[in-house]
Amino acid sequence: MYKDITTEQLEQAVSNLLAHIENPTPELPGLVFKPSIEFCDGPTHTVGLRYHTYPWMANYSGVVHGGMVATLLDNTMGITCRSIYGARKDVVTPTVSLAINYARPIPLNADIIVRVWAVTTGATSTQMTADIFLPEKPHSALATAVGIFYTVHAAKAKLSDMI
Numbered sequence: 001m002y003k004d005i006t007t008e009q010l011e012q013a014v015s016n017l018l019a020h021i022e023n024p025t026p027e028l029p030g031l032v033f034k035p036s037i038e039f040c041d042g043p044t045h046t047v048g049l050r051y052h053t054y055p056w057m058a059n060y061s062g063v064v065h066g067g068m069v070a071t072l073l074d075n076t077m078g079i080t081c082r083s084i085y086g087a088r089k090d091v092v093t094p095t096v097s098l099a100i101n102y103a104r105p106i107p108l109n110a111d112i113i114v115r116v117w118a119v120t121t122g123a124t125s126t127q128m129t130a131d132i133f134l135p136e137k138p139h140s141a142l143a144t145a146v147g148i149f150y151t152v153h154a155a156k157a158k159l160s161d162m163i
């Protein structure tokens with residue numbers, strides 16, 4: 001476990017994971033939402049990633065669809081969780097539970113920040129908290145979430161056996 005991870009180590013781990021994000025649907029090149037690092041703090045296990053919201057993320061009301069909000073939160077929490085463990089290839093961090101509160105609509109064609117911090121890290125699970133905000137309004141949450149992520153060595157996980 002990396003309870004004493006430095007900011008530099010956390011930022012490098014996040015950067016390494018982001019470098020491996022590829023477009024999962026090459027036939028639809030616009031459907032990618034690769035974030036950039038906004039901030040990291042190792043001692044508090046906090047990561048902020050900047051995303052851009054695109055028109056394809058819209059619901060019928062013309063704002064970001066709730067399912068996309070969930071994806072952005074889950075994705076950032078998973079990246080943060082795995083990075084706390086040094087982004088090691090032998091550690092997997094699937095989502096166990098995720099609860100979301102939608103406080104305000106998230107606008108399209110805007111940059112947003114997803115901020116995540118680990119509440120507790122343990123031998124087999126990590127509890128995370130997250131919020132989404134506009135860069136110019138960091139104290140006005142658009143959505144919040146809490147999640148639990150399973151943290152285990154890949155060799156022991158046998159996740160396919162759980163299906």
